[in-house]
Amino acid sequence: MMVERASLSDRLPSSFSPEAVVSIRQRLDLAREQDVSILFAIESGSRAWGFPSPDSDYDCRFVYACGMRRHLVLTQPRDVIEFPIEGEIDAGGWDLRKALLLALGGNAVVVEWVKSPIVYEEIHGFRQSLVEILDQVVDPIKVAQHYLGLARSHVARLGHFSGDVNLKKLFYLIRPIVALDWMEQRHFAALPPMALPDCLFETELPIATTQAIRDLIDRKAKTREMGTGPIPAPIASYVERRYAHHEKNIPDMRNDGADLALRHQLAEDFYRQTIERLG
Structure with missing residues (x-):
């Protein structure tokens, strides 16, 4: 399989530090x-x-895969590769088996990774093939539950929608709420984009809310430390109202054994075919 490495001049943002990219590679x-x-x-x-x-x-x-030889052992290797965080670099990965099993359970992480707009490298065509299989095996309702769980945890950390909050961390509540609105407007039948601006562009929200979120994104892009402050009124009203809405209105998860078995089989076939191609 041919590995494509992104170059600084075309697929990585010009703002990226060349030294950081070298360290990552x-x-x-x-x-x-x-x-x-x-x-x-x-x-x-x-x-x-x-x-x-x-x-x-x-x-x-x-996301990585072990070759066939490493599968023919009694003790399977760890399913994560982690590196110590050093300075501004944080790098780590999951075995493909782990990624697929988590996706089947509704974990949105690998769904987001495969849609990231910033790519360091890939085996030619693999991300597109993974997008296609995830569209078949991932239950959007489970992903919606994942995003609701994220929102719930960040609401608990904020503790309130009035008064001063950590504005930088506010984004970690806004993002899952917007993702849930994106999904609801598509009847929980599709998986949302990874990037918040893309979700905003594709979701019908009050104009004042959209503008306030974009203003906050612009502000964060220009300052190293946003500090604390009151949540902008259109955002405070939006996240409080929509969080309460989604807490009560997320569809129940399906409990169709045949459907679950089919999704699992499709994921397993994809995994096996990938390993066989790697040899």
Whole structure:
């Protein structure tokens, strides 16, 4: 399989530090020394979610697969590869089996990774093939439950919708609420984009809310430390109202054994075919 490495001049943002990219690729090479194939490596976190700060960390995430030989053992290897966080670099990855099993359970992380707009490298065509299989095996209602869980945890951390809050962390509540609105407007039949600006563009929201969120994104892009402050009124009203709505109106998860078995079989076939191609 041919590995494509993104170059700074075309697929990575011009704002990316060349030194940071070199450090990330060194970690990817170290991962390969563990006898694995990296299927794709992307940027996650605020840079890929569309609300970076000037000093945002680099969050490289990758999905890898072990070759056939490493499957023919009694003790399976760990299903994660992790590196210590050093300076502004945070890199780690999941085995493809782990990624698929979590996706089947409704974890939205790999669904987001595969749609990241910032790619360090990939095996040619793999991300598109993974997008296609995820569309078949991932239950959007389970993903909606995942986003509701994220929203619930960040509401608990904020503690209130009035008074001063950490404005930087406010984005981690806004993002899942907008994603839930995007999904609801499509009858929970599709998976949302990764980047918050894309979700905003494709979701019908009050004009004042959309503008307030975009203003906050612009503000975060220009300052290293947003500090604390009151939630802008259109955003406070929106997140409080829509969070309460989704708490009561997320569809119940399906309990169709035949459907679950089919999704699992499709994911397993994809996994097996990937491993066989790698050899």
